[in-house]
Amino acid sequence: GESVGLHLPTLSVQEGDNSIINCAYSNSASDYFIWYKQESGKGPQFIIDIRSNMDKRQGQRVTVLLNKTVKHLSLQIAATQPGDSAVYFCAENMAGNQFYFGTGTSLTVIP
Amino acid sequence: NAGVMQNPRHLVRRRGQEARLRCSPMKGHSHVYWYRQLPEEGLKFMVYLQKENIIDESGMPKERFSAEFPKEGPSILRIQQVVRGDSAAYFCASSPSTGLRRETQYFGPGTRLLVL
Numbered sequence: 683g684e685s686v687g688l689h690l691p692t693l694s695v696q697e698g699d700n701s702i703i704n705c706a707y708s709n710s711a712s713d714y715f716i717w718y719k720q721e722s723g724k725g726p727q728f729i730i731d732i733r734s735n736m737d738k739r740q741g742q743r744v745t746v747l748l749n750k751t752v753k754h755l756s757l758q759i760a761a762t763q764p765g766d767s768a769v770y771f772c773a774e775n776m777a778g779n780q781f782y783f784g785t786g787t788s789l790t791v792i793p
Numbered sequence: 794n795a796g797v798m799q800n801p802r803h804l805v806r807r808r809g810q811e812a813r814l815r816c817s818p819m820k821g822h823s824h825v826y827w828y829r830q831l832p833e834e835g836l837k838f839m840v841y842l843q844k845e846n847i848i849d850e851s852g853m854p855k856e857r858f859s860a861e862f863p864k865e866g867p868s869i870l871r872i873q874q875v876v877r878g879d880s881a882a883y884f885c886a887s888s889p890s891t892g893l894r895r896e897t898q899y900f901g902p903g904t905r906l907l908v909l
Contacts (some may be wrong), residue, residue, distance in 0.1 A: 716897060725884050725900035726836065727799075780849060781898065783828075783835035785905055 694790045701759040703787045705772035709754060713772040716781070717757045721768045729757070730771075759789075766782060767791045795820065797901035798867075800873050805907045806875045814870040814904045818887030824848075825868040826886045826898055827860060836884060842868060875908045882906075 684739050695701045706717070713734035718726035726749045732748050732755075745758040755772050769788050773781040798817040806812050818825050824843055828836040840850040842862040850906075853860065862868040872879055882905050886898035 718900075725799075725902045727900060728897055731897055773836075780838050780841065780851070782838070785835045787831075 683728055686719075691734075691785065692788045692790070694792055695762050697764060697791050697793050700763055701762045701766070701789060701791075703757045703759075703770050705755040705757075705784055707753050707755060707772070707774045709774065709776055709782075710750075711776040712773040714783075715748065715755050716773045717744075717755075718771045718773060718783075719766075719768045720786070722773065726771060740773070762789075762791050764791045780792065797822075797837045797875045797885055797899055799883075799901035799904050801904060801905070802902060803905050805909060807909050808876055810824035812872040812875050812879070812906055813869040814872075814883050814885075814906070816870070816885030816887075816901060817867040818885075819889075822889050824898075825862050827870050827889075828884045828886065830884060830903075831903050832855075837869075840864045853896050865908055866894075867879075872906075875906075879907045880906055 687739045691701060706727050716731045716739045717729040719729050730739060730744050732739045732746045734750060738746050743760045757770060759766055767790050769786040771783050771786045773783045775781045797819055800815050805813055816825060825842050826840040829839055839866045840853050840860045841849040842860060844862055845864050857873045859871045870883060882903045884903045885901045888898045
């Protein structure tokens with residue numbers, strides 16, 4: 683099956699700095715992507731989504747960038763806070779309602 | 794507005810027993826998805842259901858696993874004759890509809906199954 687991978691399994695950033703979490707996807711037919719945040723012991727929480735007809739979408743303190751040419755997705759978190767410490771997953775969807783999730787990147791914010 | 798609810802949150806079973814995991818979707822959502830997450834791994838799709846229908850079960854193991862979403866009541870993921878390898882977190886997600894536009898899935902808190 684298709685896989686969604688992440689370049690870095692762990693990321694540590696200083697509080698207040700910006701964080702960038704990357705994701706590579708392999709299926710060029712994927713046209714809908716979601717970033718989820720998962721805190722320890724909890725279910726994934728929706729952060730932001732983007733469809734393939736866009737290359738950038740902004741939310742509150744988060745920005746998702748989509749580069750379809752190289753099949754790359756990134757999540758940027760501005761002014762990272764300790765509460766942002768979690769595992770972040772990207773998920774891709776190409777048809778129907780099945781999403782494929784990557785392994786995740788563990789973000790640690792250093793106070 | 795309550796989110797997706799799952800129970801139990803933690804379940805311990807001995808090998809050979811049955812595990813029943815329940816999921817109540819968000820109000821107004823008629824689509825339910827089950828995922829399995831092993832430690833240090835991402836979520837793996839198992840099954841997608843609508844009321845009284847299994848739409849996609851391509852991620853379900855062929856044996857011992859079954860799922861249903863009855864007209865009334867929660868969705869149930871059933872694992873018969875559990876083995877240690879079934880130990881994982883099982884997450885349920887729901888969405889309002891499909892149509893032509895993919896809908897965001899909202900996740901419950903998960904059920905952590907431990908098989909002794």
